[in-house]
Amino acid sequence: MTPPPRQRATVHDVVARAGVSRGTVSRFLNGTGYVSADAAARIEAAIEAVGYVRNNAARNLVTQRSMAVGFVVHEPHQLFLGDPNIGSIMLGTNDALADAGYQLVVLVVASDSDAERVSTYLRGGFVDGVVLVSARTHDAVAEAVEKIALPAAVIGQPEGGGSLPHVAIDNHAAAREITERLVATGRRRVGMLASALDRDSGADRLAGFTEALGERFDESLVVTDPLYSYTSGVRGMAELLRRDPSVDGVFAASDAVAAGAIETLRAHGRRIPEDVGIVGFDDSDWAQRCTPKLSTVAQPAHDIGHAAARLVLDQLRSPEAAANVTLPTTVVWRASA
Amino acid sequence: MTPPPRQRATVHDVVARAGVSRGTVSRFLNGTGYVSADAAARIEAAIEAVGYVRNNAARNLVTQRSMAVGFVVHEPHQLFLGDPNIGSIMLGTNDALADAGYQLVVLVVASDSDAERVSTYLRGGFVDGVVLVSARTHDAVAEAVEKIALPAAVIGQPEGGGSLPHVAIDNHAAAREITERLVATGRRRVGMLASALDRDSGADRLAGFTEALGERFDESLVVTDPLYSYTSGVRGMAELLRRDPSVDGVFAASDAVAAGAIETLRAHGRRIPEDVGIVGFDDSDWAQRCTPKLSTVAQPAHDIGHAAARLVLDQLRSPEAAANVTLPTTVVWRASA
DNA sequence: TTGTACGCGTTATCAC
DNA sequence: GTGATAACGCGTACAA
Numbered sequence: 074m075t076p077p078p079r080q081r082a083t084v085h086d087v088v089a090r091a092g093v094s095r096g097t098v099s100r101f102l103n104g105t106g107y108v109s110a111d112a113a114a115r116i117e118a119a120i121e122a123v124g125y126v127r128n129n130a131a132r133n134l135v136t137q138r139s140m141a142v143g144f145v146v147h148e149p150h151q152l153f154l155g156d157p158n159i160g161s162i163m164l165g166t167n168d169a170l171a172d173a174g175y176q177l178v179v180l181v182v183a184s185d186s187d188a189e190r191v192s193t194y195l196r197g198g199f200v201d202g203v204v205l206v207s208a209r210t211h212d213a214v215a216e217a218v219e220k221i222a223l224p225a226a227v228i229g230q231p232e233g234g235g236s237l238p239h240v241a242i243d244n245h246a247a248a249r250e251i252t253e254r255l256v257a258t259g260r261r262r263v264g265m266l267a268s269a270l271d272r273d274s275g276a277d278r279l280a281g282f283t284e285a286l287g288e289r290f291d292e293s294l295v296v297t298d299p300l301y302s303y304t305s306g307v308r309g310m311a312e313l314l315r316r317d318p319s320v321d322g323v324f325a326a327s328d329a330v331a332a333g334a335i336e337t338l339r340a341h342g343r344r345i346p347e348d349v350g351i352v353g354f355d356d357s358d359w360a361q362r363c364t365p366k367l368s369t370v371a372q373p374a375h376d377i378g379h380a381a382a383r384l385v386l387d388q389l390r391s392p393e394a395a396a397n398v399t400l401p402t403t404v405v406w407r408a409s410a
Numbered sequence: 411m412t413p414p415p416r417q418r419a420t421v422h423d424v425v426a427r428a429g430v431s432r433g434t435v436s437r438f439l440n441g442t443g444y445v446s447a448d449a450a451a452r453i454e455a456a457i458e459a460v461g462y463v464r465n466n467a468a469r470n471l472v473t474q475r476s477m478a479v480g481f482v483v484h485e486p487h488q489l490f491l492g493d494p495n496i497g498s499i500m501l502g503t504n505d506a507l508a509d510a511g512y513q514l515v516v517l518v519v520a521s522d523s524d525a526e527r528v529s530t531y532l533r534g535g536f537v538d539g540v541v542l543v544s545a546r547t548h549d550a551v552a553e554a555v556e557k558i559a560l561p562a563a564v565i566g567q568p569e570g571g572g573s574l575p576h577v578a579i580d581n582h583a584a585a586r587e588i589t590e591r592l593v594a595t596g597r598r599r600v601g602m603l604a605s606a607l608d609r610d611s612g613a614d615r616l617a618g619f620t621e622a623l624g625e626r627f628d629e630s631l632v633v634t635d636p637l638y639s640y641t642s643g644v645r646g647m648a649e650l651l652r653r654d655p656s657v658d659g660v661f662a663a664s665d666a667v668a669a670g671a672i673e674t675l676r677a678h679g680r681r682i683p684e685d686v687g688i689v690g691f692d693d694s695d696w697a698q699r700c701t702p703k704l705s706t707v708a709q710p711a712h713d714i715g716h717a718a719a720r721l722v723l724d725q726l727r728s729p730e731a732a733a734n735v736t737l738p739t740t741v742v743w744r745a746s747a
Numbered sequence: 748t749t750g751t752a753c754g755c756g757t758t759a760t761c762a763c
Numbered sequence: 764g765t766g767a768t769a770a771c772g773c774g775t776a777c778a779a
Contacts, residue, residue, distance in 0.1 A: 129530070134771045167520055171521070171523060178517065180515065197467055362669075433774085439773095
């Protein structure tokens with residue numbers, strides 16, 4: 074039982090012990106071939122003896138790549154903790170990267186100083202590319218990434234239309250589709266609990282809703298809130314009922330909002346879906362938990378993450394490849410409408 | 411408007427442009443002083459002109475530290491997506507690290523090959539330390555970390571009692587406390603929906619429950635499930651009611667489990683808290699969402715993450731510092747019992 | 748105050 | 764097959 078070496082062993086130590094040159098050890102390590110069976114055996118023994126593990130930081134310095142890709146997530150506005158999709162997106166990215174032998178490193182931005190430090194990290198040579206999640210307009214990190222021309226992909230197209238390639242879902246079409254479906258159940262007074270109109274997702278969902286209703290669209294039946302939250306659903310629905318007690322259909326901008334709205338509807342004695350039909354967006358845990366279960370729009374979260382990773386990997390291969398990606402959503406019809 | 415340089419500029423380029431030596435540029439960059447105003451100005455201009463950004467990977471090679479700390483999270487068993495505390499813990503860790511000027515890098519382990527790759531990454535010299543979240547017994551990553559003697563802290567003490575220092579809450583005491591509180595409301599037949607008995611948290615919560623009940627403990631009133639999930643609560647409660655329809659008190663191993671149990675209780679016509687009092691664990695979103703709101707145990711998630719980071723940072727300063735930390739929980743009494 | 752030379756731990760390119 | 768030797772981009776004694 075030898076105690077673990079306190080000081081890291083380097084190739085030098087292996088060289089000394091095995092009695093071969095640095096070049097030979099390196100070739101052995103990288104499986105480049107051209108190393109005799111005898112030398113290989115001695116090297117292997119030496120590595121074991123001195124407890125050598127390769128310093129990849131040094132290796133990357135000469136190979137000029139890190140085999141790692143960053144994944145930047147912004148915490149403000151409950152984006153990280155609240156959004157149930159973010160986890161799946163991350164896993165999708167991880168899957169795609171792992172297949173290609175890349176390491177995913179997640180970076181959290183929870184303050185301005187974080188943004189600064191993360192930008193520095195991204196510039197530091199620790200990652201070969203980066204996936205930006207839901208960058209807001211004029212995002213500091215996105216700007217830094219653009220400046221140093223780091224291969225990147227942003228999830229959820231930024232309004233400003235920064236030059237970074239993005240992968241997104243068609244919020245507009247999805248909202249239109251589920252609204253039409255809701256209308257088809259015979260609802261006459263259909264309202265919307267809109268959220269986050271300052272983000273492309275929120276604005277597009279409202280646009281899709283508006284288009285679906287066409288002539289029958291009534292501006293007074295749209296209640297807005299900055300957040301996609303349960304609480305905003307509770308309050309928004311109360312407001313909607315106040316404006317027009319006869320509403321019999323509701324499109325909530327997210328499942329969380331829908332869940333809150335259901336709570337309010339129940340408190341007001343409305344039966345679902347008999348009196349009021351309601352649909353959400355995301356197909357998150359919320360949708361399954363609601364009573365009755367929520368009809369909603371399913372986002373291909375895993376695929377989104379996967380596509381973003383592919384977008385970065387493609388750029389790593391050929392610097393020009395950078396086509397935006399739009400992924401299809403599907404309406405999941407359950408019992409709430 | 412000069413286009414961004416395609417090839418990264420190095421100190422060499424700055425040197426050439428500013429007409430000074432490498433040493434002077436380096437001193438300027440690190441604010442070590444000993445650089446004339448004239449030289450500083452020329453260097454500054456040159457940096458701007460060639461668009462130089464320091465390569466920290468190379469810098470770390472010579473300084474022998476990365477100023478980054480890893481945060482390894484295991485995805486299996488819904489640990490990541492499901493656990494509402496994990497996000498807060500992560501933010502707590504991020505806060506502590508940011509204060510010390512360190513960068514948090516989150517690493518996800520979702521497969522065996524991921525564990526392998528992450529271990530390699532950890533060994534690679536990219537991080538100065540690491541926080542391991544809920545490492546399972548015989549965790550591959552934990553073993554690798556121990557082997558290379560990387561400063562570390564694990565959250566939620568591992569059963570095996572690996573030599574890594576840990577930060578945890580006293581699940582046993584917390585479970586005992588809330589169970590006593592539940593009993594104090596006059597419940598006679600108190601059952602438990604236990605989960606994850608293979609993890610220390612799950613086993614300890616059951617032990618605390620058992621201790622609190624003492625004489626009145628009835629083994630048949632304990633239903634177990636491998637997961638801390640909503641679904642396990644739904645099923646577990648049904649089973650509990652089947653075993654003894656007269657249960658009037660329930661301690662659920664987590665808020666999610668409690669939420670599922672409430673659903674079942676409601677379906678069986680039981681009123682809460684009139685007919686059955688129920689309490690949970692975590693004080694997560696679920697607790698606020700339940701109707702009625704859940705009485706539960708609040709975990710200091712942010713503090714846990716913060717403490718883990720401190721534990722790592724302390725070891726970075728003096729290699730010996732490694733005292734385990736146990737953080738206090740608080741009972742949050744609401745309307746469900 | 749400034750410049751020179753060396754080293755951090757690897758890989759890559761050569762002659763041998 | 765193998766072993767010097769030159770990078771990779773940077774910090775830092777040390778000498779000037």
